[in-house]
Amino acid sequence: MWPVKAILSKFGDVRVLVVGDLLADHYLYGETERISREAPVLIVRHESDVVKLGGGANAAANARALGARVTVVGAVGRDAIGDQMLALFGQAGIRSRAVRSHGVVTETRTRILAGGVSTTRQQMLRIDRGAVGGLPAGARQALAKVVAAEGAKADVVIVSDYGAGVLCDETRAVLARLAHRVPVCVDSRFALASFKGVTCCKPNEPELAALTGLPVKTDAELARAGARARALLACQLLVVTRGRRGMAVFDGGRAPHLIPVHGSEEAVDVTGAGDTVGATLAVGLGAGLDARLAAALANVAGALVVQKEGTATVTRDELAGEL
Numbered sequence: 001m002w003p004v005k006a007i008l009s010k011f012g013d014v015r016v017l018v019v020g021d022l023l024a025d026h027y028l029y030g031e032t033e034r035i036s037r038e039a040p041v042l043i044v045r046h047e048s049d050v051v052k053l054g055g056g057a058n059a060a061a062n063a064r065a066l067g068a069r070v071t072v073v074g075a076v077g078r079d080a081i082g083d084q085m086l087a088l089f090g091q092a093g094i095r096s097r098a099v100r101s102h103g104v105v106t107e108t109r110t111r112i113l114a115g116g117v118s119t120t121r122q123q124m125l126r127i128d129r130g131a132v133g134g135l136p137a138g139a140r141q142a143l144a145k146v147v148a149a150e151g152a153k154a155d156v157v158i159v160s161d162y163g164a165g166v167l168c169d170e171t172r173a174v175l176a177r178l179a180h181r182v183p184v185c186v187d188s189r190f191a192l193a194s195f196k197g198v199t200c201c202k203p204n205e206p207e208l209a210a211l212t213g214l215p216v217k218t219d220a221e222l223a224r225a226g227a228r229a230r231a232l233l234a235c236q237l238l239v240v241t242r243g244r245r246g247m248a249v250f251d252g253g254r255a256p257h258l259i260p261v262h263g264s265e266e267a268v269d270v271t272g273a274g275d276t277v278g279a280t281l282a283v284g285l286g287a288g289l290d291a292r293l294a295a296a297l298a299n300v301a302g303a304l305v306v307q308k309e310g311t312a313t314v315t316r317d318e319l320a321g322e323l
Helices: 004-013 056-065 080-092 137-151 169-178 205-212 219-233 273-286 291-305 316-322
Strands: 015-020 022-035 042-055 069-073 107-115 122-129 156-161 184-188 237-241 247-250 257-259
Touching: 004 316, 015 056, 015 137, 015 273, 022 056, 022 080, 042 056, 042 080, 042 107, 056 069, 056 080, 056 156, 056 273, 069 137, 137 169, 156 169, 156 273, 184 273, 205 219, 205 237, 219 237, 219 247, 237 273, 237 291, 247 291, 257 291, 273 291, 291 316
Parallel strands: 015 069, 015 156, 022 107, 156 184
Antiparallel strands: 022 042, 107 122, 237 247, 247 257
16 A cells, blocks of 8 residues: 555655646637538537647646646747746746747647537547747747756756757757756657656657667567667666556666556547656656656556546646545
């Protein structure tokens, strides 16, 4: 039996710095009326819409929901949806050090969900908006300075890289230096190989296969790929998320520690689940937990969040109740 209260009580003292691509998850809900006469497409009558914290912002929201003291660093545009993002940070109790400068556009994922009068709204289309070609030089330099200043105060750093430009050469150099002092936990969608020497990396199985060029279908294949990834990344800890097969922890010369998936319910929505897992893992490490225990907690949090629709968080009370 885990000493749940004692473990989770430590989370409130953890100072978390989140460095990442701050995505606005914009959900637009509507009712399908009929087929258009202009083209063979559905006409959707708008009902409502909502903006939620996504990407690195969702990782920050999850860390805050667990009780941690959170500062987030990233980039948002001087636009209406950027204003909404900053307001959401304030409402969640997250301290924002987001850079806003000329040429920065708030990264936005608009999902259109629609259905009939008495049916569940289903996602029909996703529209992505944001700058193409990376952030301006001035924004990159400003981000590096903020990351260095805030990292000096943190107990753990969460890196959330969705390929939108915040994790540039300048910020990665600062993070490499911070990794000598505090745990730096990286979740990178497309560029994991560029984060050599950090404390912890959290790929999923497809990302692990892409990094190593090795198959990961069986436990034996996973073990070989995980060992290869740790060597390539020179990281102390590698945590691989495996969907319905749970997680695998590579934390030294030992055989990988396999954690079965928690619970038996089918996932409702996996949007942002990786952010929840990464945030829980990092907060656990920042609280001084053993890597395997932190990963076990993250595994439970991931199982809880996929039972919620859309981008969501798992609170410390929810985690305690499940445990």
